[in-house]
Every structure is written in structure tokens, then in C-alpha cells.
Amino acid sequence: MTTIQGPAVFLAQFIGDQPPFNDLKSICRWANSLGFKGVQIPTLDPRFIDLQKAAESKDYADEVNGIVRDCGLRITELSTHLQGQLVAVHPAYDKLFDGFAPAEVRNNPAARQQWAVQQLKYAAKASQNLGLNAHATFSGSLLWPLVYPWPQRPAGIVETGFQELASRWLPILNTFDECGIDLCYETHAGEDLHDGISYEMFLEKVNNHPRACLLYDPSHFILQCLDYLAFIDHYHERIKMFHVKDAEFNPSGKQGVYGGFQSWVDRAGRFRSLGDGQVNFKAIFSKLAQYDYKGWAVMEWECALKHPEDGAREGATFIKDHIIHVTDKAFDDFAAAGTDEQTNRELIGIR
Numbered sequence: 001m002t003t004i005q006g007p008a009v010f011l012a013q014f015i016g017d018q019p020p021f022n023d024l025k026s027i028c029r030w031a032n033s034l035g036f037k038g039v040q041i042p043t044l045d046p047r048f049i050d051l052q053k054a055a056e057s058k059d060y061a062d063e064v065n066g067i068v069r070d071c072g073l074r075i076t077e078l079s080t081h082l083q084g085q086l087v088a089v090h091p092a093y094d095k096l097f098d099g100f101a102p103a104e105v106r107n108n109p110a111a112r113q114q115w116a117v118q119q120l121k122y123a124a125k126a127s128q129n130l131g132l133n134a135h136a137t138f139s140g141s142l143l144w145p146l147v148y149p150w151p152q153r154p155a156g157i158v159e160t161g162f163q164e165l166a167s168r169w170l171p172i173l174n175t176f177d178e179c180g181i182d183l184c185y186e187t188h189a190g191e192d193l194h195d196g197i198s199y200e201m202f203l204e205k206v207n208n209h210p211r212a213c214l215l216y217d218p219s220h221f222i223l224q225c226l227d228y229l230a231f232i233d234h235y236h237e238r239i240k241m242f243h244v245k246d247a248e249f250n251p252s253g254k255q256g257v258y259g260g261f262q263s264w265v266d267r268a269g270r271f272r273s274l275g276d277g278q279v280n281f282k283a284i285f286s287k288l289a290q291y292d293y294k295g296w297a298v299m300e301w302e303c304a305l306k307h308p309e310d311g312a313r314e315g316a317t318f319i320k321d322h323i324i325h326v327t328d329k330a331f332d333d334f335a336a337a338g339t340d341e342q343t344n345r346e347l348i349g350i351r
Contacts, residue, residue, distance in 0.1 A: 001289055001326040006297035007319035008038030008076045010243065013301050014308060015045060024048045024064070028071035035316040038076040039068060040136065040298045043123060044083070044100075051078075051119065054126035061129035076296040077241060079136040080123045081186065086116035087168050088140030088192065113168070116140075120172045120183075128179040134240045134295060135176065136215050139165065139185050139193040139202065147194075158201075165192055166205030169212075176211045184215040184241040195226055196234055213240040217300065218279045219247035223269035225257065229283055236291035243300040244319050246277030264304040271302040273311035274318040281322050289324045297323060 009031050020026035024047065031039055043051040054061045068075050082100040089097050089109065098106045105111040120137065127135050143161040146153055176183045185193045185202075193199050199214065206212050216239045221228035232239065249269040254260065259267040271277070285297075299315040301308055339347070 001292050002294045003326050004242075004285065004288060004293060004297050004323050005076070005295065006038065006323055007036050007244075007316050008040060008296045008298040009034075009036045009312060009315070010040040010042075010079065010298050010300045011048065012042040012079065012081070014312065015042070015048065022047065025067050025071065028068050028073050031312075032072045034313050035320060036073065036299075038074045038296055038298070040076045040079055040296075042079045042081070043119070043126075049078070049126075051080075051122045051126055054129055055122040056125075058129045061126060065130055075130055075132065076298055077132055077134050077136055077184075078123055078127055078130070080120055081136060081138045083116045083119035083123075084137030084185075085140050085191075086112055087120065087172070088142050088165050089113070090142055090145055092145050093141075117168070117172060121175045124172075124176040124179040124181050124183075127181045132181065134182045134184050134213070136184050136186060136241055138188060139169070139191045141190060141192045143192050144190055161192065162201050162205050166202060169202075170206055170209070173206060173209045173211050177209075181211070182213040182240040183211050184213045186215040186217055186220075186243070188217070188220050189223065194220070195224060196231055199235070212238075214238045215241040215243060217243035217245055218281075218284060219243075219245040219271055219277070219300075219302075222247040222249050222278060223257070225249065229280070229287060232284070232287045232291065236287070236293070239288075239291075239293060241295055242288065242293065242297050244274060244281070244297050244315070244322075245300040245302060246272045246274050246279050246281075248272055248277040270304055273301065273303040273306040274299065274315045276303070276306065281318075285322045285324055289326050 011027060014021050016022060020030040028039060041049055043049055049064055054064060065075060085097060086100055094109060101112045101115060105115045123135055142165055143158060173183055187193050187195055187199060193202055203212055214235055218228040221231060251268045255268045257269065259269065264270050297319050299319055301311040301315060303311055
């Protein structure tokens with residue numbers, strides 16, 4: 001078994017225009033001061049990393065690694081959640097998602113998609129140059145408006161959607177394979193890959209591609225009322241990344257999973273700072289240790305109530321206290337009989 005690496009922090013929700021959150025060195029020093037050992041870096045803000053440059057220049061990638069290491073940290077993974085979202089966008093969301101793309105490809109879905117695909121390919125090479133082994137992203141969605149089967153879905157439309165999704169991702173997956181990087185989809189509401197069944201449908205269409213892996217985040221499963229512990233049992237071989245994020249689901253006589261169009265504060269299901277929600281992290285860390293998860297435990301902070309800096313400070317300690325330093329011996333070794341093959345045969349009556 002392997003002791004999980006961490007604690008680490010996903011920087012996306014902390015980036016801002018004021019120090020120490022406005023450049024890579026400052027935010028890394030801040031993270032280190034809280035006790036974090038790693039940072040997961042989003043890739044749309046060049047103040048933190050120039051993705052294309054990191055893909056094309058090993059010297060630049062080494063420079064980025066050096067900044068992080070000089071702050072006493074390591075880069076855990078890069079993230080292209082927003083770019084991955086743009087690999088597949090249903091027309092209903094064109095305007096809402098255009099803001100994720102640079103101005104020159106907005107209002108042009110085909111150009112926006114090509115840009116997103118290239119971003120993912122840059123991410124594969126950048127991850128290789130940085131010495132990483134996994135990468136975080138979203139799958140995007142062509143079918144999310146059809147997630148509820150009313151009006152009745154036309155026969156074959158789901159299969160068509162997943163076939164198209166697979167055709168867009170296969171070249172990207174192959175690039176990641178060439179670079180030796182696992183591409184980890186965060187199963188998330190709003191994505192075609194949002195639970196185990198949808199992931200399996202996609203996996204079938206990409207011919208069980210070895211790089212089509214998972215970013216495990218139990219908070220999304222709390223909000224879906226999905227068994228997040230059994231999910232690990234089913235998919236542990238594909239789980240290569242882990243977001244430590246809490247959530248709660250408190251249905252009432254007036255609202256449930258769909259939330260009644262309410263804001264995050266007023267939804268039955270909402271994300272919380274670590275320790276303030278309902279996720280059983282002791283059981284999660286135990287299962288990941290049992291299955292020899294070799295990656296990082298990365299805090300993702302999203303809470304409608306608590307201040308982010310408080311969430312980060314508490315989160316570093318929370319993860320540190322949950323990481324299991326795995327044993328290197330069986331607890332009952334002291335009582336071992338120290339027998340050999342011949343004795344074993346005699347004990348069960350074999351002469």
C-alpha cells in the first residue's frame with residue numbers, strides 16, 4: 001500500500017487581483033504557510049502558467065517547477081476544466097460558455113472547439129515537461145439538456161451524443177497517451193460524464209482507452225444521492241486524482257436534488273468547507289489506502305458560507321489529519337508461526 005500524498009490545494013478558487021493571490025510565487029508561499037505540500041494549477045491565467053509555452057519549452061517548464069519548489073511545494077497536476085468544457089458544448093449553452101474562451105474565438109463554436117482541443121494537447125505536453133503523471137479536466141456536454149427523460153428522448157440520441165463525444169476526445173486521449181499522462185475526467189453535474197454509468201458509456205465508445213481515467217470528488221455524488229464509497233469499489237483502478245471537497249444534502253418538503261432554481265446558499269444540496277458537510281472522509285481515505293491510490297489529496301474549496309482563507313487554513317489540517325500513514329506490516333505479525341512449506345503441508349494433512 002501507498003501513503004497518499006498531500007495535503008495539496010487547487011488554486012482556481014483562490015486566484016485574484018490582490019496579493020498574495022495574483023502571481024504564482026506569492027500564492028505558493030501563501031499555500032506553504034498554511035501547511036500545504038502541493039498545488040494544482042489551472043491553466044487559463046498566464047500569471048500562473050503559460051500553457052502553450054510550458055508545452056513548447058522544457059526550459060520554461062523547469063522555471064515554473066523551480067518557482068513552486070523554491071516555495072517548498074510541488075505541482076500535483078495541471079487543470080483544464082474550463083477548456084475541457086469547450087470540447088463539447090450544447091447550443092443552449094453557447095453564450096454562457098463563450099466567456100471561457102479568448103475573444104478571437106467567441107461567437108464561433110467551431111473555432112472555439114478547435115482552440116479547446118489544442119489547449120488539451122498543450123496540457124498533455126506541458127504535463128510531460130513538468131514531470132507530472134495525471135491531468136484534470138471536464139468532458140463537456142452535448143446531452144446535458146436531455147438528462148431528464150422528458151420530453152421523451154428520440155431513440156438513439158444518447159448513443160449519437162456519446163459517439164460524437166468520443167470522436168472529439170479520442171485524438172486528445174491519444175496525445176495524452178503519447179506523453180505518458182492519465183487524463184482524469186471530473187464526474188460533475190453539467191457534464192456528460194457525471195456518474196459511473198455515463199462514464200462507462202463513454203469508456204465503451206473510446207474502446208476502454210487506458211488514459212481515460214477519473215478525478216474522484218465525493219461532493220458531486222452527495223448532491224446526486226449516489227453511493228460515493230461504492231463508486232471507489234467500482235472504479236478504483238481508474239481513479240488517478242482526488243479532490244477533497246465536502247458537501248451536504250438536506251431535502252425538504254419544498255425542494256430536493258434539482259434545487260428549485262435557488263442560489264447555492266438556499267439549495268438543498270450545496271458544497272461546504274471541509275468538515276462542515278456530510279462526506280465520510282475517514283471511510284474515503286481508508287478505501288483509497290486499501291486500493292493503493294498513489295496520487296495526491298487535493299483540497300478544492302467551494303463553500304457558499306465560509307470565507308475561502310478560513311476554508312484553506314482549516315482544509316490543510318483536515319487533509320493532513322485524514323491521510324493514513326499506511327502500515328508496512330500486519331498487526332498480528334507478532335504471533336506469526338514462522339512455518340515453512342513442509343510444515344504447511346503437514347498442518348493440512350498432506351504427506
